[in-house]
Amino acid sequence: MEKIIVENKKAYFNYQILEKFKAGIVLIGQEVKAIKSGKISLRGSFVVLRDEEIFLIGANIPPYQPKNAPKDYNPQRSRKLLLKKVEIKHLIGKAHQKGLTMVPLRVYTDKGKIKLEFAIARGKKKFDKRELIKKREIEREIQRALKKRG
Numbered sequence: 001m002e003k004i005i006v007e008n009k010k011a012y013f014n015y016q017i018l019e020k021f022k023a024g025i026v027l028i029g030q031e032v033k034a035i036k037s038g039k040i041s042l043r044g045s046f047v048v049l050r051d052e053e054i055f056l057i058g059a060n061i062p063p064y065q066p067k068n069a070p071k072d073y074n075p076q077r078s079r080k081l082l083l084k085k086v087e088i089k090h091l092i093g094k095a096h097q098k099g100l101t102m103v104p105l106r107v108y109t110d111k112g113k114i115k116l117e118f119a120i121a122r123g124k125k126k127f128d129k130r131e132l133i134k135k136r137e138i139e140r141e142i143q144r145a146l147k148k149r150g
Contacts, residue, residue, distance in 0.1 A: 005035060005114075007106040008042040013129065015103055015121035021091070023116050024082035025056065025107075030073075034064040035114055040107055047081065047102035047118045049095045052088060054081040056104060056116060081116060094120050 011017075027035070034040065045058035055078045063069035083091070094100060104118045124132075 002108050002110050004106055004108045005038055006040050006042055008045075008104055010043070011103045011105055011119070011121070013132070014124060015101070015119075016124055016128075017103075017105070017119045017121050018100070019094070019120045020105065021083065021087060021118055021120075023054065023118065025114055025116050026080040026082065027061075027114065030064040030069065031061045032114060034061050035107065036109065037064070039064070042104050042107065045104050047104055049092060049102075052092065054083055054088060054091065054102075055079065056081055056118075059104065081118075091120070099123070 039062050041060040043060070045056060045060075048055050048057055057078045058076060059079065060075050062075050063073055091102070095102065099122050100120055101123065102118055103121045104116055106117045108115055108117065
């Protein structure tokens with residue numbers, strides 16, 4: 001059973017999601033406790049490819065007990081993602097295509113293990129975003145009108 005800990009809603013607004021992947025994250029003990037208590041931020045984070053390995057960059061995981069944290073602890077450090085070799089080779093091919101990027105979507109627990117769902121995405125243009133906002137506003141107005149009637 002999955003329990004969503006944090007979701008990157010901005011990713012769905014700023015990017016067109018093409019393909020989703022699930023990966024484990026290499027963490028240290030206090031990071032696991034911090035994430036399970038909901039202390040993680042995906043704001044401004046992204047997924048990169050380095051030497052045929054995948055890393056999560058810029059995710060902020062503050063220490064679980066700040067006074068008990070190691071002195072050299074970096075909450076913004078890059079964290080390795082665990083994927084199968086076949087998936088990594090597929091991502092290597094996709095990552096080099098122009099205009100595509102890898103964006104973290106959500107962090108969740110699956111059978112006690114912390115997982116990251118990320119996607120290969122293409123950045124939306126400004127007019128696409130405006131169009132989405134207009135659609136949402138129209139939907140809201142329709143819903144309001146229906147509530148007033150009923």
